[in-house]
Amino acid sequence: MSTIKQQSSPVVALAGARKAFGDNEVLRGVSLSVDPGEVVAVIGPSGGGKSTLLRCLTLLETLDAGSLSYGELSVARDEGGKTRYVKGPELKRAREHFGLVFQNYNLFPHMTVMQNITDAPVRVQKRQRAEVELEAQALVAKMGLEGCENKVPCQLSGGQQQRVSIARALAMNPEVLYFDEPTSALDPELTAEVLRVIKALAAENMTMVIVTHEMGFAREVADRVLFMDGGVIVEEGPAEQVIDHPREARTRAFLSHLS
Numbered sequence: 001m002s003t004i005k006q007q008s009s010p011v012v013a014l015a016g017a018r019k020a021f022g023d024n025e026v027l028r029g030v031s032l033s034v035d036p037g038e039v040v041a042v043i044g045p046s047g048g049g050k051s052t053l054l055r056c057l058t059l060l061e062t063l064d065a066g067s068l069s070y071g072e073l074s075v076a077r078d079e080g081g082k083t084r085y086v087k088g089p090e091l092k093r094a095r096e097h098f099g100l101v102f103q104n105y106n107l108f109p110h111m112t113v114m115q116n117i118t119d120a121p122v123r124v125q126k127r128q129r130a131e132v133e134l135e136a137q138a139l140v141a142k143m144g145l146e147g148c149e150n151k152v153p154c155q156l157s158g159g160q161q162q163r164v165s166i167a168r169a170l171a172m173n174p175e176v177l178y179f180d181e182p183t184s185a186l187d188p189e190l191t192a193e194v195l196r197v198i199k200a201l202a203a204e205n206m207t208m209v210i211v212t213h214e215m216g217f218a219r220e221v222a223d224r225v226l227f228m229d230g231g232v233i234v235e236e237g238p239a240e241q242v243i244d245h246p247r248e249a250r251t252r253a254f255l256s257h258l259s
C-alpha cells in the first residue's frame, strides 16, 4: 500500500512579488503561500510594505514582477520579469476567492447593516435575496450584532462597524480573508470584541492573513508569523519562534521597541 502524503494545494500562492512606486521599491521579492485553514499574522514596522502586500494579493494593486494564483486559478504570471494578469471573467472569478477587511471599515454610510452585508451577494453574485438575507441574519448573530440590523454605520461604535465589515466580507463566502490592521482605529475595549470574533473564525478553520500590531493576539491566533521590513519577509515561523525567540536582529529591534 502506498503511503503518499495527501497534498492540499494552497488557497493562495504568491511568488517573487515585486512592486515599486516610482523609485520606491516597496516589495522586493516576496513569496507567500497559505494552506487551507491556516492563519498567518504579518507584523513589522510602518512603511515595510504590509499593506502593499495585501493590496497586491487582493488585486487592488498590480505586481511589477512575480506570480499570483488562487487555488487552481493562475491570476498573474511572471513572463520574463514582468507580470501579466488574466482579464475579464477570470479576473472576476479570482476576486471571488478572497475578502478584505480594512482598518477603517469602509462600510457604505447610507446603507443599513443588513444592506451593507447583503448588497454584494445579491448585486455582484446574483444570489437570491431571501437566501442571502437568511445567511446575513446568521452572520449578524455570529458577530454579536443583533438589534443593529436596521442601523446605519454612524449609529454604531467602531467595534460594531468593524464586525459589520467582517460579516460583509464573510457573506461572499471567501476562501481566504485578509485583514489590514483591523483594530488599529479602535479603543482597547472595542479591540477586544473584534479580536474575539477573529479568534472564533480561526477556531472554525477560516483561512486568514492578518496584518496586526497586536503581538498577544498574533501569538494566540497565528499558525505562522511573518516579520516584514523593507519590502522583504525577514523572518517567518511559529509565533514562539518569531515573537518569543526571534533569530534576526531586525525582528528583535522591532519587538523591543514595542514593549
Ligand code: ADP
Binding pocket: 021, 024, 026, 044, 045, 046, 047, 048, 049, 050, 051, 052, 053
Ligand atoms: P505598511 O503597511 O507596512 O506600513 P505600506 O505598504 O503602506 O507599508 O507602504 C510601504 C511604502 O510604500 C511606503 O513607503 C509608502 O509610502 C509607499 N506606498 C504605498 N502605497 C503607495 C502608493 N499608492 N503610491 C506611492 N507610494 C506608496
Ligand code: MG
Binding pocket: 050, 051, 052
Ligand atoms: Mg499598512
